[in-house]
Amino acid sequence: MTLQLHNTLTKKTEVFAPKSDNTVKLYTCGPTVYDYLHVGNWSAYIYWDTLVRTLIANDFSVDRVMNITDVGHLVSDADDGEDKLEKGARREGKTAWDVATFYGNDFITGMKRLNLIAPEHITKATEYIPQQLDLVRKLKEKGFTYQIDDGIYFDTAKFPTYADFAGLDLDAQQAGARVALNEQKRHAADFALWKFTPAGEKRDMEWETPAELVEDGRWKMEDGERRANSHLPDSNSQPMGFPGWHLECSAMAMSILGNTLDIHTGGIDHIPVHHTNEIAQSEAASGVTFSNYWLHNNHLKVEGTKISKSLSNGYTLDTLEKRGYSPLDYRLFVLQSHYRSESNFTFENLTGAKNRRHNWRNIAALRHQTHDTLTDDSQKEISLRAAPQALLEALNDDLNTPRALTIIDQAFAEFDGVSITDIHQSGLGQLLEQIDKLLGLALIESTPDITDGQKQLVVQRQRAREDKNWTESDRIRDELAKNGITIRDTVHGPIWEYI
């Protein structure tokens, strides 16, 4: 089965093929780094990591850009539209630059903890200001922009297919809007490409607005005074400004990957605004399709409700670890749900995933305790041998991770009650490699062999048991337990496991 993906653009599940050659140009909307990422944020990156791994397993090479939004993303419910980074800086008594660096680094570290493959390009919005200004320039030249007091806006009416991607009914939305619109905007859906720093303010992050982008006379008043209610600064200075949030993704994606991407991924919440705007500004500038496939992950709820600051339910990786869960336990938890389904996080559910991973690790440890059997061409272990391919097929079916986990359970179930000498070492090893390759669970890395000394103890304990020297055998068992090893006594002999 070839790879099929559900494409938001066509609303269908389609066979995937990159536009040209074998390289997949992939763009993933990254985080805004004004705070720690919570479990909901991470779930998206786990799903897109699975996409990358599936592409690689299908012999594609992947050229991937992920942005880090470190400027321009405005907070909600604020008519003055404060920048999240600037707000975070005030909260912590730092500059916006410090805040962005701190949480940006935490994001990179978190990716490693979750065993996520690093994108080829991780780009910060602040490092692509010239490219973003170029895009504004191009849009202005083509007549897609207009300027009002607080910035340069994209005129959605000039882009007739604006509402198509999300299936929006713009008139109905405008009629039912809850918040007063910016009176100067021509349409409610118009969005800022470039915002001017409000008059009298000094932002941590701001750049000079190139003169040719600013409509003449808008900020230079004849009498030298700035216009009433204007955000523009005094007459003699060039207006300072910063990019609108949507602009960065288009600018970075196109300047690195070219005008047309193969796949663009992001959260389901981005469909009506952010991705709609990306498409509009990108295609207006380039004249070609921005991305051939769009993939969207559904949201994770926590204890049945939306993750929100006020509920303090946005658990971080650190919170999970303090409660005794590895990031990989969380990774397995996320994979239990399909990326397009809404899922629910509870610690009870996370415990289920943790126990499942623990059981899997002990299956993985069997490879240290068995050997290739000479007569391995028996009828046994049929699904063990078929499992690596079945696993890939499950993921090729629109990243069906829940089915992939079932396949693993069924393959592992063949070891139940089987003599350890009947387990085919290389067959098990190949399956483990495939699991780690596709699902990033690090089963091999997290299951080291025990030491020679510990192996000796296992043998000694077995001898003591055969001599019915229970005191000695229990003593050895306790000693092993101190090192995190336990023994299962089976009819076929002892098997060690991690506690």
Add this chain to the structure above:
RNA sequence: GGCGCGUUGACGGAACGGUUACGUAGAGGUCUGCAAAACCUUGUAAAUGGGUUCGACUCCCAUACGUGCCUCCA
């Protein structure tokens, strides 16, 4: 107010117009030096009400509940 999505057993969660999903947890039993594991058995899931069909968890309609978006929010 407008537009959309969802509702599967204790919990999580798939597939499928007719066959045990699977996992985690629970109960009973077998086995066992003890323990653990393993093995066997077990609970009679599809929000509610209609409809289509030989047959629906699966298709259609309605209701209830939950939830998302409509702002430069995400």
